[in-house]
């Protein structure tokens with residue numbers, strides 16, 4: 001039995017492949033329902049308990065629920081995968097404490113590992129993990145290697161003993177290939193939140209029988225432009241102006257621009273409620 005994990009910029013999924021070839025997805029509670037797409041986000045709050053300050057954190061749908069319910073909003077962190085290739089972003093300040101990007105990602109991956117493990121009735125310690133052809137912001141192969149090493153470190157912190165990486169668009173080809181009764185040369189497009197990846201792959205029964213070789217992957221390419229860029233444009237051009245961005249307000253006889261934090265807080269609330 002093998003575990004496959006797609007740690008996405010926006011959504012993550014965990015699958016279990018049986019020896020028979022049958023595959024099932026982990027399903028996570030979300031707003032009274034179940035979802036196989038776990039939001040790759042982290043929400044942190046500083047809480048004072050018995051006079052001591054502690055930081056509590058939630059991931060995925062629970063993170064969204066706590067964020068929406070909180071009167072004093074804590075720190076909501078999304079699209080962490082997009083920063084893996086950034087050599088200038090090593091860590092961020094979370095309630096006065098420097099926290100590494102790998103530790104933040106590990107917090108989400110740990111929940112995925114434990115929640116999927118409970119559901120599958122097994123301790124998950126190894127997995128095949130997807131990676132984009134090119135990570136967002138990676139300028140060359142060294143940049144992609146750097147990002148993959150950081151992702152592997154996050155999985156190690158989250159309790160994984162062994163992780164094998166597979167290109168996300170190649171992983172996407174597996175299901176299609178299993179339905180084929182003849183060989184084909186296919187172009188796969190994987191349009192995500194952070195990256196859009198494309199691969200030209202030879203697939204079919206012949207390849208399945210003899211086992212895939214690197215030559216079957218004729219070429220692949222990817223760009224760091226995807227859903228996040230599209231969403232940001234919708235928010236900037238349509239949602240923010242409707243909430244007052246770019247307009248003015250009167251404060252103690254002064255005319256001031258509407259502050260950015262005002263529309264930003266509204267945006268996040270509205271997007272999650274939609």
Ligand SMILES: Nc1ncnc2c1ncn2[C@@H]1O[C@H](COP(=O)(O)OP(=O)(O)OP(=O)(O)O)[C@@H](O)[C@H]1O
Nearest residue numbers: 008009010011191192193194195226227228230231
């Ligand atoms: N219901 C929807 N209708 C249209 N677009 C959607 C919808 N839900 C999500 N999206 C878009 O899909 C994107 C997320 O896609 P997906 O879940 O495949 O990304 P991901 O796998 O997390 O990212 P990546 O593969 O880049 O790491 C979002 O950024 C959004 O733009």
Ligand SMILES: [Mg+2]
Nearest residue numbers: 008168192193
């Ligand atoms: Mg994806």
